[in-house]
């Protein structure tokens with residue numbers, strides 16, 4: 001059976017195995033994708049790729065599009081269209097490009113004129129687009145959010161967005177299993193955000209690399225779906241591409257009445273419940289890593305530094321380099337303190353703030369807003385704060401909050417009540433921090449410059465952010481009278497947004513609905529005409545040997561925000577991105593080059609290779625702009641002890657080689673050569689790194705299939721399309737076994753029923769059970 005583990009299986013094993021279309025020797029699988037979410041930042045180049053190759057979107061009915069990152073959160077009262085509404089040229093171009101693509105490829109779209117618009121990870125669950133046991137992807141690292149439903153959900157780069165649009169599959173190999181078990185009762189004032197910050201503090205931002213985390217234990221089971229989503233959302237901050245929670249009654253209750261979930265009590269619903277109930281880890285299943293946490297050890301937790309692992313309980317003090325053993329960590333701590341303008345030993349509650357942001361895909365759901373409103377009711381924002389923003393995660397969250405009067409509570413307290421979008425989580429729209437400003441934020445990343453160049457972020461829960469807004473400093477929510485009632489107990493956690501059924505037939509869309517269908521024409525998909533030839537197996541320049549200058553970079557945990565900050569993500573092209581490479585490090589504030597940064601020094605201005613001293617290079621965001629920027633600069637190979645999973649994957653798609661050298665001594669030797677300004681040679685055919693004289697410095701391993709593609713310059717989409725028969729067969733079976741996954745259920749006036757695939761009946765086995773022949777790539 002392809003990809004199937006013999007014996008007891010984990011939740012992840014089950015969902016993965018159920019989606020294997022085909023497995024080839026070496027473990028690379030064609031994995032079927034049930035749900036594809038698309039937004040404006042990571043899709044333009046993917047649609048362009050489809051157009052250039054004359055390819056179609058294979059399953060428009062399983063694709064849902066919205067705009068969230070670039071959108072202003074100012075009032076939409078006078079909204080007519082994005083062209084007039086979005087004032088920044090590059091943001092507007094991205095929004096307009098998305099709408100053109102939606103029209104051309106006939107996709108379901110929630111634009112700014114539609115109440116269902118919102119952050120992509122909020123709208124999927126809200127609509128029932130996210131369902132247990134599905135595979136969910138998006139060109140966005142926080143796709144891990146959807147794992148809260150027992151879905152296998154992970155972020156992908158733009159090349160993979162194109163791959164999914166074209167084939168409804170991805171090429172993937174099995175990850176390892178990691179279990180994070182949190183048992184016991186949470187102390188009053190402690191919420192799911194504190195759990196996940198605490199976990200990341202324990203395992204580190206690379207702790208989950210190469211793994212899928214299953215969150216379990218009594219503390220997790222007691223949480224609402226909203227709270228579970230906040231936890232899975234931040235799995236990526238713990239290095240894991242995906243986090244999962246086994247679906248249960250709380251999950252099923254949440255899904256009842258959601259527009260795209262099967263209709264409650266219908267035969268489909270009953271069948272679905274039976275299947276969903278089987279999605280739990282078998283007794284005795286093996287985890288590669290096990291972490292046990294006692295819920296009572298967790299206190300309200302906040303971040304002090306510039307990595308999500310830099311966290312501490314609110315009663316603690318800012319740590320200093322002496323608190324760490326590891327050299328890389330000492331250096332990182334020093335850097336973080338300088339950036340954050342903090343002194344070791346300062347009490348966390350003495351840290352004075354400039355702004356508070358309650359929003360993002362981590363914490364902008366209705367439950368989050370209810371908690372924050374409960375804390376601030378009848379009180380006022382501290383006078384020292386320049387701004388307190390509440391940004392609901394979606395139009396529906398906003399509507400629901402307004403129906404409960406939460407907007408009034410916030411406005412009476414002096415907070416701003418905004419429209420839905422990503423907003424100050426990363427500031428691709430006008431909501432940003434000014435240099436040096438300090439913000440209490442319910443978002444997920446505290447990277448340098450994340451909320452605005454020079455801005456300083458402290459991560460925390462909505463309850464803690466609300467408390468901070470009242471005191472003007474970081475604050476302990478437990479010092480406020482009545483705080484216990486703000487945080488919902490598990491029993492009261494049925495915060496379902498009533499399904500806006502009327503909107504199904506009458507969406508308030510700003511796109512011409514006659515051009516927006518939700519179904520492919522009888523399995524044809526929607527093609528945009530192009531004179532270019534369709535699929536072929538080749539496409540990228542070949543990578544065999546690479547000889548050149550290697551630049552030493554003395555950093556650890558380099559996130560992709562640092563490799564290329566958000567302002568450079570507004571392009572709709574893949575080229576010209578070197579201008580943004582390491583922007584905050586390479587350039588001074590006045591735009592001149594920082595003479596101290598390695599890539600500005602000779603001979604490194606011509607580097608072809610980057611050697612990084614610390615681990616976890618390319619962690620965080622899924623932006624493929626990071627490898628594009630490196631490549632545009634001339635860097636084709638990065639050598640480090642470890643990499644963020646999504647970045648690692650993205651580099652291969654661009655004919656680049658991320659090279660893992662785990663052996664510390666060997667990496668130090670390579671780094672030494674780079675420091676001395678000597679050339680290196682990376683010989684992929686023989687799997688070795690050599691110095692300029694040809695002496696071998698290290699050997700390395702690369703996945704066989706990935707190497708094959710690099711050495712031969714193969715295009716994975718073309719290769720996968722050659723396996724169309726297998727994909728079609730899988731889809732037929734999917735229609736038989738999980739019919740609720742066909743068709744998206746929107747715009748019923750256009751619907752004639754579920755997607756019909758003229759399938760010969762297939763035997764009722766678990767999907768994926770059929771033995772496939774190895775792919776001959």
Ligand SMILES: CC(C)[C@H](C(=O)O)[C@@H](O)C(=O)O
Pocket residue numbers: 041042069139140141142155426569620621622623624
């Ligand atoms: C724009 C997108 C690629 C990015 C991500 O992948 O996470 C963004 O959502 C972020 O949070 O940095």
Ligand code: SF4
Pocket residue numbers: 068069119120140142360361362421422425426443444
């Ligand atoms: S992390 Fe922030 S920017 Fe990224 S999807 Fe979530 S809200 Fe948007």
